[in-house]
Amino acid sequence: xxxxxxxxxxxxxxxxxxxxxxxxxxxxxxxxxxxxxxxxxxxxxxxxxxxxxxxxxxxxxxxxxxxxxxxxxxxxxxxxxxxxxxxxxxxxxxxxxxxxxxxxxxxxxxxxxxxxxxxxxxxxxxxxxxxxxxxxxxxxxxxxxxxxxxxxxxxxxxxxxxxxxxxxxxxxxxxxxxxxxxxxxxxxxxxxxxxxxxxxxxxxxxxxxxxxxxxxxxxxxxxxxxxxxxxxxxxxxxxxxxxxxxxxxxxxxxxxxxxxxxxxxxxxxxxxxxxxxxxxxxxxxxxxxxxxxxxxxxxxxxxxxxxxxxxxxxxxxxxxxxxxxxxxxxxxxxxxxxxxxxxxxxxxxxxxxxxxxxxxxxxx
Numbered sequence: 001x002x003x004x005x006x007x008x009x010x011x012x013x014x015x016x017x018x019x020x021x022x023x024x025x026x027x028x029x030x031x032x033x034x035x036x037x038x039x040x041x042x043x044x045x046x047x048x049x050x051x052x053x054x055x056x057x058x059x060x061x062x063x064x065x066x067x068x069x070x071x072x073x074x075x076x077x078x079x080x081x082x083x084x085x086x087x088x089x090x091x092x093x094x095x096x097x098x099x100x101x102x103x104x105x106x107x108x109x110x111x112x113x114x115x116x117x118x119x120x121x122x123x124x125x126x127x128x129x130x131x132x133x134x135x136x137x138x139x140x141x142x143x144x145x146x147x148x149x150x151x152x153x154x155x156x157x158x159x160x161x162x163x164x165x166x167x168x169x170x171x172x173x174x175x176x177x178x179x180x181x182x183x184x185x186x187x188x189x190x191x192x193x194x195x196x197x198x199x200x201x202x203x204x205x206x207x208x209x210x211x212x213x214x215x216x217x218x219x220x221x222x223x224x225x226x227x228x229x230x231x232x233x234x235x236x237x238x239x240x241x242x243x244x245x246x247x248x249x250x251x252x253x254x255x256x257x258x259x260x261x262x263x264x265x266x267x268x269x270x271x272x273x274x275x276x277x278x279x280x281x282x283x284x285x286x287x288x289x290x291x292x293x294x295x296x297x298x299x300x301x302x303x304x305x306x307x308x309x310x311x312x313x314x315x316x317x318x319x320x321x322x323x324x325x326x327x328x329x330x331x332x333x334x335x336x337x338x339x340x341x342x343x344x345x346x347x348x349x350x351x352x353x354x355x356x357x358x359x360x361x362x363x364x
Contacts, residue, residue: 069139071116104192173335226284245308
């Protein structure tokens, strides 16, 4: 038996390949570098969902962008029903509660609602929690541009839109992680895509999965200046604390998504749309942490993971840190839907075995 199902193959997939030893991520035959350089939320959604639905499924980028715009406008009708009980929840839980109100199904229309609605719900919840009115979607915009517009009330710059696209592309799919596996388990029962998405959202919010980027900023705040980095990091390790943004369950080398997001920050830095001091602090912490971890934990491959630069990128775009998991869910929704459909179309009911280690009945 393998604890945590380590190295157990639970599914065959055409969707993504994570090579932890080489530090490589491939999505439907396309490398991460190519996807981030050339892709958008819409183009990666078309890539991942290709062939998983009937003729009503996404056909091309322009058609999907138009359909998503209309679906966001329809989803905004749910915003009026957001009440004080929902607004008292953390943003990702509020978003999950609103997604639970969506109809279930296994068709392309359900998938489209699930792609569009969280992109509307999260900005609306964040604004309403601040006492601001929710901003209605602009169906003519791309998904990333409209998310930022609904969040801030202002049209984003091209650099901001490109940065969010890079993030959503980067985290669109990543093998059989905990939330994706949860999605496939539910899909194997034929419960429907909304049920699969809700299971995945529940798994994602855990701090060992998608709930970790926010604490990266807490670490930056605590370190405060580059000169403090080494002393603070050593003290944290002395206490037995985990350094947020370093290490990964699969990657034995640097997480390729970290470099993709670091690259995505550069146009924002060059155009003065990011606090350069914040970036310098992050780079000082990164350098110090890698040096310290190599010395103190030489037998463990601990390098920068996706969370480190996720935190910096989303902060620069105006998202509060308690909303980071919700933004992650918007991007990963595409992968969850694709895996759910793949499982429903080609897989069986997922029913693993267990080994009983409890007491046996006493002999008569």
